[in-house]
Amino acid sequence: xxxxxxxxxxxxxxxxxxxxxxxxxxxxxxxxxxxxxxxxxxxxxxxxxxxxxxxxxxxxxxxxxxxxxxxxxxxxxxxxxxxxxxxxxxxxxx
Numbered sequence: 001x002x003x004x005x006x007x008x009x010x011x012x013x014x015x016x017x018x019x020x021x022x023x024x025x026x027x028x029x030x031x032x033x034x035x036x037x038x039x040x041x042x043x044x045x046x047x048x049x050x051x052x053x054x055x056x057x058x059x060x061x062x063x064x065x066x067x068x069x070x071x072x073x074x075x076x077x078x079x080x081x082x083x084x085x086x087x088x089x090x091x092x093x094x
Contacts, residue, residue: 004029005028005029006027006029006034006055006056006057007025007026007055007056007057008025008027008028008029008031008034008037008038008053008054008055008056009021009022009024009025009053009054009055009056009059010022010023010024010025010026010034010051010052010053011040011051011052011053011054012038012040012042012047012048012050012051012052013048013050013051013052014042014047014048014049015049016049016050018084020050020052022044024026024041024042025056026038026041026053028053031053033055034052034053036053036054050077052088065079081085
């Protein structure tokens with residue numbers, strides 16, 4: 001019998017309301033096994049309140065060699081940067 005195993009990336013939320021953080025990966029044949037393996041491996045001491053697992057093959061990423069053309073267009077929109085705006089004299093805690 002051949003056992004097919006995929007790699008799943010694991011993200012843990014430490015407390016409700018906080019962002020999930022990548023903690024590593026697990027091998028599993030399906031999503032239930034991936035969740036069980038992630039729980040057993042990464043939350044042995046009650047470190048989390050929620051677990052996400054995502055097949056590594058489903059993650060889409062920009063390429064590092066394309067970074068200049070991919071991120072460059074944002075630099076020509078200075079109004080997107082907070083330094084573009086002048087703070088009103090009476091504004092506090094912004």
